[in-house]
Each structure stands twice: as structure tokens, then as C-alpha cells.
Amino acid sequence: MSTPAMETARADAGLAIRLDGVSLGYGRQAVLRDLRLDITPGEVLVLVGPSGSGKSTVLRAIAGLLTPRAGRVLAEGVPVTGPSSSRAMVFQDDALLPWRTVRRNVELPLRIRGVPRRERRAAAESWIARVGLAGCEDRLPRELSGGMRQRVQLARSLAGAPRAVLMDEPFGALDAQTRGEMQRLLLDVLRGTLATVVFVTHDVDEALLLADRVVVLGRRGGHGGIACVLPVPEPRTPDIDRAGLRARIIEEL
Amino acid sequence: MSTPALDAALAPAAGPADAAEAEPARSGRAAGPRRWAVRLGSLAVVAGLWQWLTAADARVGLRFDRLPSPAEVAAELGRQLGTSIYYLDLAQSMMRILTGFALAAVAGIALGVLVARSRWAGDLLLPPIEVVRPIPAIALVPIAILVFPSDEQGIVFITFAAAFFPIMVSTRHAVRALPTLWEDAVRTMGGGRAHVLWNVVLPGTLPGVFGGLSVGMGVAWICVISAEMISGEFGVGYRTWHAYTVVDYPAVLVGMASIGLLGWITSAAIELVGRRLTRWLPRVGEDAEGSSR
Numbered sequence: 332m333s334t335p336a337m338e339t340a341r342a343d344a345g346l347a348i349r350l351d352g353v354s355l356g357y358g359r360q361a362v363l364r365d366l367r368l369d370i371t372p373g374e375v376l377v378l379v380g381p382s383g384s385g386k387s388t389v390l391r392a393i394a395g396l397l398t399p400r401a402g403r404v405l406a407e408g409v410p411v412t413g414p415s416s417s418r419a420m421v422f423q424d425d426a427l428l429p430w431r432t433v434r435r436n437v438e439l440p441l442r443i444r445g446v447p448r449r450e451r452r453a454a455a456e457s458w459i460a461r462v463g464l465a466g467c468e469d470r471l472p473r474e475l476s477g478g479m480r481q482r483v484q485l486a487r488s489l490a491g492a493p494r495a496v497l498m499d500e501p502f503g504a505l506d507a508q509t510r511g512e513m514q515r516l517l518l519d520v521l522r523g524t525l526a527t528v529v530f531v532t533h534d535v536d537e538a539l540l541l542a543d544r545v546v547v548l549g550r551r552g553g554h555g556g557i558a559c560v561l562p563v564p565e566p567r568t569p570d571i572d573r574a575g576l577r578a579r580i581i582e583e584l
Numbered sequence: 585m586s587t588p589a590l591d592a593a594l595a596p597a598a599g600p601a602d603a604a605e606a607e608p609a610r611s612g613r614a615a616g617p618r619r620w621a622v623r624l625g626s627l628a629v630v631a632g633l634w635q636w637l638t639a640a641d642a643r644v645g646l647r648f649d650r651l652p653s654p655a656e657v658a659a660e661l662g663r664q665l666g667t668s669i670y671y672l673d674l675a676q677s678m679m680r681i682l683t684g685f686a687l688a689a690v691a692g693i694a695l696g697v698l699v700a701r702s703r704w705a706g707d708l709l710l711p712p713i714e715v716v717r718p719i720p721a722i723a724l725v726p727i728a729i730l731v732f733p734s735d736e737q738g739i740v741f742i743t744f745a746a747a748f749f750p751i752m753v754s755t756r757h758a759v760r761a762l763p764t765l766w767e768d769a770v771r772t773m774g775g776g777r778a779h780v781l782w783n784v785v786l787p788g789t790l791p792g793v794f795g796g797l798s799v800g801m802g803v804a805w806i807c808v809i810s811a812e813m814i815s816g817e818f819g820v821g822y823r824t825w826h827a828y829t830v831v832d833y834p835a836v837l838v839g840m841a842s843i844g845l846l847g848w849i850t851s852a853a854i855e856l857v858g859r860r861l862t863r864w865l866p867r868v869g870e871d872a873e874g875s876s877r
Contacts, residue, residue, distance in 0.1 A: 394772050416774025426769045430787045430864040439783065440773035473866045491773055 344525030345372030346417060346494035348393055352402035355388045361400060362388055364554045368546065375521065375528040375566070377538040380548030381584055385555045386531040389548070390497050393529060394420050406495070416444060419493035421484050424504045427472040433459060433483050434468040440491030458486040462516060478509035485520065495527040503532070514540055518567055535580050539573045542566060547583040558583045652834040657841065660834035669823075674842065676818040680736075681808045681850070684743025688800060692748045693793060696755025697785060713752070721746035721807045725814050739811040739819075746807035747800035754799070758792025759785060791865060794858035801854055805847045820846070 348370040356362045362385040370376050378386045391397040392404055395414040404411040406418065414420075419440070427436050434455050441451035459468055462482040472480055481501055488496055502510040514537060521528060532538055538545050543566045549558030561579065565571055631654050636642075641649035652660075664670040695713075699706040721742050728738035766784045775783065812821025824839025 394768075396768055396771065414768075414771040414774065416772075418772065420769065420772035422765060422769065425763075426765050428766055428769070428783065428787070430790075430862075439770070443770070443773050443775045443779050471864050473864065497772075 344494065345374070345527040347372045347407055348495060348527065348529070349405040349408075350389075350393075350402070351405055353389075353392060353399045353404060354401040355385065355392050355397065355399055357388075361554050363548070364556055365402070366557060368557060368560070370527060370529060371543075372527055373525050374543040375530060375541050376544050376546060377530045377532060377542035378546050378548060379532060379535060379538045379580065379584070380555075380558075381550075382533060384548040384550060386533075386548055387499050390420070390499050390529060390531050393495075394418055394497050396420075416440060416491050417494045419488035419491055419496050421481075421488045421496065421498040421501045423500045424477065424480070427480055427483055427487070429472050432469050432471055433464060433475070436472070436483055437487045437490050440487060444491065454490055455486075458490045459483075461520065462486045476509075478505055478513060481505065481513060482516065485517065489520065489524065489526075493526055495529065496524075498528065498530045500531055500533070502537070503534075510537075517541065535577055535584075538580070539563060539577060540567070545576075545580060547580055549583060650833075652837055656834045657837045661838045661841070664835070664838055673818055673820050673823045674846065676816075677808060677812065677820045677843075678846065680739050680812075680819065681743055681804055684740045684808065685747050685801060685804050685850075687740075688744045688747035688751055688804070689797060691744075692751030692796065692800070693755050696752045696793075696796075697759055697781070697789075699752075700756045700759035701781075701785070713749075717749050717753075721803070722810045725811060728811075729815060735815045735817065738815060739808060742811040743804045743808045747804040750799040750803060751793070751796040754796025755789060755793050758789035758796075761792070762788045790858075791862050794854065794862065797854050797858070798851060801850050802847070805843065805850070809843055 350366045350368040350370075353366040354361050354364045355366070366389065378389060380386045388397065392399055393406075393411070395404075395411045395418065398412075406415075411418075428439070431439065434452070437455040437458055438451045441454060446454070456465075456468065459465060462485055464479060464482055464486070467475070467479065472483070475483065484501065502513045505513060518541065528541075530538075530541055542563050545561045545563060547558040547561070548555055561576060563573070563576065635654045637648040638651050638653035643649055695709065699709055699713075724742055724745055725738070728741050729735070732738040732741060762785065766788060767780050770780050770784050773779075808819075809821035809824075812819040813825040816822035820839055820842050824836055824843070827833075827835035827839060
């Protein structure tokens with residue numbers, strides 16, 4: 332594991348997630364079979380795979396939105412039976428409640444947890460400022476660009492102080508330039524949190540930019556599974572040549 | 585950027601007259617003086633045509649010679665406005681419709697959500713509802729007279745029955761059509777059923793629910809007036825029918841105009857509240873403001 336020493340020292344903040352022989356699917360068809368994976372507290376684990384490989388399905392199972400057909404998802408050793416505020420999710424697009432302003436969207440997880448009004452307002456404002464949207468608190472989602480909406484989603488997911496953040500192609504719908512900005516913002520924000528991050532993308536460069544480890548999902552026979560798990564040396568360090576690793580991932584895909 | 589958005593963004597450059605006109609259209613609420621002039625003019629043309637047809641005693645297939653003219657109706661209205669019975673009738677009809685409609689709104693939204701969200705409740709409640717639904721509410725009058733101790737309750741019940749079905753059906757469809765993404769989002773924040781209901785289902789279905797409320801108000805008026813004509817002792821419907829039985833046509837038309845006006849006011853009120861509560865919806869021309877920033 333390439334988890335930095337500082338983070339392992341305070342591992343109680345990040346959530347340990349284990350997939351224990353998990354099979355997933357919708358209806359009668361199993362999409363993924365017998366997944367085994369240990370996600371270390373505080374690490375950034377990126378799931379890559381071609382479309383239809385079941386990346387998002389794995390994430391939904393970890394979130395507790397999808398019940399495995401077999402096996403167990405364990406969070407800190409406890410089987411996951413449903414969604415929880417300790418596992419926040421960032422969706423690809425349009426997951427903000429359109430009738431709530433930016434501020435009230437970010438406040439929502441705090442409101443659900445019963446945080447008093449004044450406290451949640453302060454927390455929401457600080458998160459909105461952190462994602463660079465100070466001054467936009469009273470706008471509605473429809474008055475924001477796609478990139479700004481994803482900033483709000485990021486703020487909303489982190490405002491609840493989750494122990495794991497599950498991100499389902501959060502920048503997939505953005506143009507290249509905005510995506511670059513969002514990746515830098517995410518790196519910046521993650522530096523200040525100890526939460527475990529599971530990030531789904533089909534973009535290999537994005538995976539290499541963010542990950543401690545990259546998990547490649549592939550198709551074997553009639554169903555999918557984990558093709559390989561690749562640690563990224565010196566993660567999130569700019570200007571490191573990762574051409575070898577990149578070639579390896581593309582080969583697995 | 586969509587085409588209307590582009591048009592709206594370009595509008596200010598098109599000249600001061602166009603820009604002035606684009607402004608009220610974008611806000612979607614306040615209409616400009618020109619649009620009001622057209623609306624009032626349209627009403628005036630209809631009244632003018634009516635006056636002309638009756639004054640000329642026109643018999644063009646239809647016999648306008650015996651229809652009271654607007655002037656006669658206005659005179660009758662003026663006379664009635666001086667009597668307390670007119671206001672009493674208006675108040676009585678409003679009370680009936682508002683009571684029936686409010687009960688229908690609460691029951692319709694609650695049941696619509698319940699049968700759409702719970703399969704068990706749907707199986708249990710939908711069969712009787714679907715069997716009763718095709719029966720016109722006004723056909724329930726004999727039953728209402730039989731079952732309810734007073735005419736008053738019977739009329740409110742008829743109004744309730746009329747408004748209930750469109751509200752319930754619209755709510756049910758709106759709940760079914762709700763994207764699951766918002767619910768997933770609230771659940772991953774740790775929200776339970778109550779949170780999903782309050783923060784997603786109710787606000788998310790409001791546009792559809794208000795469609796049902798508008799239709800419900802329309803049929804509620806039809807039924808409250810019909811019920812009053814059959815079994816009332818007060819109310820605009822009763823008064824109108826009474827005027828007909830004594831062949832007082834100007835008074836019949838005053839009654840009709842009063843019904844029209846009250847119906848219009850209640851529908852406009854629902855429209856206004858609906859717009860207020862669904863301001864978050866993207867509206868044509870309005871999204872230019874946000875997405876261009």
C-alpha cells in the first residue's frame with residue numbers, strides 16, 4: 332500500500348472498505364462476480380474500466396444503494412446494508428436538488444444529521460468558499476455551469492464530514508479545461524481531508540493523476556471482474572513520467 | 585447554450601423597444617402594459633360583439649334578439665351589487681368550493697404519494713379508486729343526498745370528489761416520473777424515508793401536482809355549481825338556476841358572469857402559487873441569465 336505515513340497514523344478518520352466475494356448485477360444477469368478488494372483508510376482508489384464494465388455498479392454497492400447478489404461489502408468490518416452519511420457520494424451530473432439554492436444544497440447533509448441552523452450555515456459557507464463559489468450561495472443549480480454544479484456537489488458531499496467519498500465519474504460531463512481545473516481543486520481539497528476516496532473514471536490520465544492505486548475492471552468470459560490492481564508510486568506528484576504504468580493499464584483494458 | 589437563451593442574450597442589442605419587451609417576458613411574472621392592453625382588448629371585443637348582436641336583434645340561425653344585451657346585464661349586476669344576498673351567494677359558493685378543494689388537495693396529494701411509493705398501498709387502495717374514478721362527481725348527487733345529513737355537506741362532498749381524482753392521479757404520475765438520482769443523493773447523505781419524502785418527493789413533484797390542482801379546481805367549479813343547482817338553498821349556482829325558473833335572463837347572465845369571474849380568480853391564484861413554488865424550474869428565455877455568467 333502506498334498510503335502516506337501521516338494518513339496511516341490517523342487512520343481512524345478514513346473508512347476501511349472490504350469487498351468480500353461480492354457479485355453484483357441488475358435483474359437476472361450478474362455483471363460482476365466474486366470481487367475481492369481491500370480499500371485502505373485514507374487512500375485514493377481509482378476504478379477504471381471500459382463502459383459497461385460495472386465501475387458504477389461497484390460504487391453503488393459500496394454506497395449501499397445496491398445489494399450484492401452474493402458476498403458482502405464491509406465498512407470497518409461491519410456489513411453494509413444500506414446507505415449511510417459516512418459514505419458520501421458524488422454523482423456525474425444533475426444530482427443537486429434543483430429547488431434548493433447552492434447554500435441549501437450544501438447544508439442538506441448537515442440538516443439531515445440534525446446540525447443546528449447557525450452551525451450548518453457556517454460550515455456550508457466555508458465549504459462553498461473552499462470550492463471557489465463564494466458569492467454564489469443564493470443561486471439555483473440551473474443558474475450555474477456544469478463545472479460549478481460539480482463544485483457544489485463536491486462541497487455538499489464533504490460538508491457532511493464523511494469517512495469515505497465515492498465519486499462516480501464526477502468530471503465525466505465536463506469539457507477538458509474545466510475537468511483539469513476540477514482535478515486540481517479535488518487534489519487541493521483532498522489534501523485537507525483524511526477520508527477514503529473511491530473514484531470511478533474511464534479516463535486513464537485522470538486515474539494516474541489522482542490515485543494511490545488503480546483498479547482495472549475487465550471482462551472475463553461471461554462476466555466482469557477485477558483485472559488487476561496497480562499501485563501508483565509517489566502518487567499525486569506532478570511531473571513524474573508514468574508512461575509505463577499508463578501503457579500497462581491500457582493493455583489491461 | 586440553447587437558441588432561446590442566445591436570442592435573449594442578443595435581445596438588448598436589438599434596440600430599446602425590443603429590450604423593453606424582452607424584460608417582462610424573461611421575468612415570467614409581470615406582463616408589460618402592451619400585453620395587458622391586448623388582454624383587455626380581447627375581452628372588450630367579445631363584449632362589443634355581444635352588444636352589437638343583441639342590439640341589432642340578429643337572427644342568424646341563432647336568435648340573439650331574445651338574449652339580454654351587455655347593458656341589460658350590467659344594469660342587473662348593478663342592482664344585485666346593492667343587495668346583500670348577492671354577496672351571501674358568492675361567499676357561500678366560495679366557502680363550499682374552498683372547503684371541498686382543500687380537502688381534495690390534502691387527500692389527493694397524500695394518497696397519490698402513498699400509492700406511488702408503496703406497492704402494498706397501491707394494491708390495497710387503487711382498485712376501489714379506479715372503479716369510482718370514471719363516475720362523474722355530479723352523478724354522486726343522489727348518494728350524497730342519501731348519505732349526508734345536510735345539503736351543505738353533500739355539496740362539499742361532490743366538490744371534493746370532483747377535485748380529488750385529477751389531483752390524486754397527477755400526483756401519482758409525478759411521483760412515478762421522479763428521477764431516482766435525487767433520492768439516491770439524499771439517501772447517501774444518510775437520509776431516511778421521511779427525509780426523502782420531505783426533501784425530494786414533495787418538492788420534486790410540485791410541478792405535476794400543480795397541474796392536477798389546476799384541473800381539479802376547474803372540475804370543482806363545474807360540480808359545485810351543478811350541485812347547487814340541484815340541491816342548494818344559497819350560492820351562485822342556486823341563484824342562477826332560480827333566475828332561470830322565473831325567466832329572468834339578465835339575472836341568469838349575471839350569475840354566469842359571477843361564476844366565470846370567481847373561477848378565473850381561483851385558477852389564477854393556483855397558477856400564481858404554483859409559479860412561486862416552482863421558481864426553480866428552467867423557463868424559456870430565463871436560463872440565459874444564469875448560463876451565460
